Amino acid sequence: MSIISLIIKREFFAKVRNKSFIVMTFLSPLLFVAVAVFVGYLSSMKADLKRVAIHDETGLFANEFIALNSQDEQYKYLDLSQIDNQFLKDSVANNGYEGILVIPKTTTMADLENKIEFISNTSPSMSFIENAQEIIAKKLTKINLENAHLDTLAIKKAQAHVNINIAKTSGEQGLKGLNEAKIAIGGAFGYLIMMFIIIYGNMVMRSVIEEKTNRIIEIIISSVKPFQLMIGKIIGTSLAGILQFIIWVIIGLSLLFAASAFFGVNVGPTAHLAPAIVEHSPTEFAGTAQLYIKELWNLPIASILIGFVVYFIGGYFLYSSFYAAIGAAVDNQTDSQQFLLPVIIPLMLSVYVGFFSVVNDPNSTIAVAFSMIPLTSPIVMLMRIPFGVPWWQLAISIALLFGTFLLVVWFAAKIYRIGILMYGKKPSWKELYRWLKY
CATH class of the missing domain: 3.40.190.10 (Periplasmic binding protein-like II)
Structure with a gap:
């Protein structure tokens, strides 16, 4: 078995056997479902007159x-x-x-x-x-x-009430608000990637800082190359995070289904609106709902799911390299704050660009440009995919993302190689630049 696979196995089992990891894996879905049920209950209550x-x-x-x-x-x-x-x-x-x-x-x-x-x-x-x-x-x-x-x-009779119907060039009926549904789907996947990067990227950074503090790294580095150690940490932590995420989804959906089916509890802030819509015009609502389901089913579901997996992996590996380099450069989490801001800014920027640019025009110059930039493409491109993206744009975006990942890993490995053995001093940006030239 290769050295990297041994490191991946060590990191994975070290994470999943941790008591806090186990507790949060099974407790978090319970808390999320409890909050959703509580919000649904509050939204169903009538306000005081x-x-x-x-x-x-x-x-x-x-x-x-x-x-x-x-x-x-x-x-x-x-x-x-x-x-x-x-x-x-x-x-x-x-x-x-x-x-x-x-x-x-x-x-x-x-x-x-x-x-x-x-x-x-x-x-x-x-x-x-x-x-x-x-x-x-x-x-x-x-x-x-x-x-x-x-x-x-x-x-009053002379007043006109205009209702613009939406139709496709094929002659089929279009639907209002479909773009909002598409941006909601893309935004949900993009938001999941952002949260995963922040949560588990910090986990990689804390793991490196902890090993530096305990001086374990000095023993490990005597038989393992810094680059191998960094890659193993990133992949091992990501596998533990994916396992935790899958468990969250399974338990969360099961609890939501049980709460809705067996206890008759509506979840979500808008759960109480659906009955009113149905009662207002059942036939019209049923027909419109079928059209929405048909339109959503016609979305590029395969492209969305494959794109989520590809950008999930590429985005996480790219940002985890930054987190690993930061963890190697500092001795505690307090010192890491000055280096984290440049990492968080592209993530926040991509969310704002996605919701304020993609929703208005998914093929605008701004939307296309930020879906190509590697630091923002994992979120912005996922928001564009439901609207339909040319294959060549996807190919260029993915190539730039993984190409940048390899380049960042190369630079991060230089910082990691020197930083993991540096103690007692908080490095400056100038010193980090000097490390890159060693």
């Missing part, structure tokens, strides 16, 4: 708000126009009401537009204010039209 008093001196708007009581689950409007305004203000101060909407009587309707007040102890939400403004504006518009002796019914 907030009572809003309406003091309408014109007598024209109160009924417009009262009519909303049967629809609004958050606010209950009460027509208290006959009660003294000061008494209502005192009630608001004593938390008897969420607030009071004061509509004064003015000489003209034009004067009323800027005289309405909402009095409250706390700042109301923007959605509440905008909704109230819209209700009053519609009523004022109707009154203005009537005062101008215009037929409001005819005007």
Whole structure:
């Protein structure tokens, strides 16, 4: 058995036999599912009704708000126009009401537009204010039209409501919001890669620092080349991480299925929205759902899965080389902070580019460029794949990723070779550059 395979085996079993690794492997899915169930439970709970008093001196708007009581689950409007305004203000101060909407009587309707007040102890939400403004504006518009002796019914009938249907060149029906579903799929895979790189890259760095601190590295390095040791650590730790990730997925999905099927618990923040949609128009919802399933099934699933595996491996190995070099250059995790920022910035940048550029135009110059740059391609390219990427762009991106990985490994091995035997001094960027020339 080769030396590298022995190191891989040693690192793998050292990780999986660790008590904290075993505990977190089986405890983390339980915590994730518990949080998902708790969020689903909270989202299904109705919020406390907030009572809003309406003091309408014109007598024209109160009924417009009262009519909303049967629809609004958050606010209950009460027509208290006959009660003294000061008494209502005192009630608001004593938390008897969420607030009071004061509509004064003015000489003209034009004067009323800027005289309405909402009095409250706390700042109301923007959605509440905008909704109230819209209700009053519609009523004022109707009154203005009537005062101008215009037929409001005819005007309402004349208003056009445009609904643009989406179709493909093949004649098949298209769907709205499909791009958002694609970016969600690509974003989920990209986010998994980023989290895996950060979590298990740090694990590689801690392993190197621990061996330096215990002076074990001096014994190991006498019979193993630094490059072999670094590659073995990276691969061994990644295999342990993949095993832990697979266990998380199996246990997590099993628990979610059990919670949903046997206990009738909805999970996720939007779980309570689905029944309302179905009840609103069951036939229409079922047909639309089938179209979405068909469209999602037509996505390049094989390319997405293969791309995830390839970019997962390439991205992890690339960044793990940085983490291993950093671990060899410092004596403790505190000293590593100055070197970690340049490693984290490309990961964060790729997430922002993905969500703000790919979602708008997956074939834009920015999206294509960052899907080629090796430090950002594992995340950005995965977000582009669901939209369809030319094979030559995939080939160039993968070649650059693994080519850069080999180049970084070569540079990292130089730092690793010298850094693992350096103690008691925090190196500067200038010193790291000198190590590269040895």
